[in-house]
Amino acid sequence: MDIRRQRTRALLVQAFEELSRTKALQEISVSEICELATVRRGTFYKHFEDKDDFFRYYLTTVTADIVNSSRRVKASMIFGSTRATCTYPLRRC
Numbered sequence: 001m002d003i004r005r006q007r008t009r010a011l012l013v014q015a016f017e018e019l020s021r022t023k024a025l026q027e028i029s030v031s032e033i034c035e036l037a038t039v040r041r042g043t044f045y046k047h048f049e050d051k052d053d054f055f056r057y058y059l060t061t062v063t064a065d066i067v068n069s070s071r072r073v074k075a076s077m078i079f080g081s082t083r084a085t086c087t088y089p090l091r092r093c
Contacts, residue, residue, distance in 0.1 A: 009047060011037040013058055025055065 015037035019028045030051050034041050048054040 005047070008037075008039055008043060009057070011039055012044065012047070012054065013061065015039075016054070016058060030054075 012033055015033045016028065018036060019032055028051075030041060030044055033039075033051075033054075034044050044054070048057065
């Protein structure tokens with residue numbers, strides 16, 4: 001994806017997250033997201049069909065981030081504990 005598209009989407013996500021701390025999803029408008037993100041409404045609609053489309057993108061992105069983070073944590077727990085307890089590589093731990 002083009003770096004400008006990534007930046008725009010990141011700004012929109014960041015603005016949405018900030019607004020969602022104080023408002024329910026149905027209370028947040030596209031205009032508010034755009035104003036806080038300093039992105040024009042037309043640009044928003046070049047990326048997303050509507051607010052629901054944006055929210056689906058947001059959920060997909062957040063879910064992917066959570067899955068990737070949990071994989072890293074799990075790997076560090078497994079390999080971290082293995083290094084700590086296994087002193088002989090050929091010996092069963």
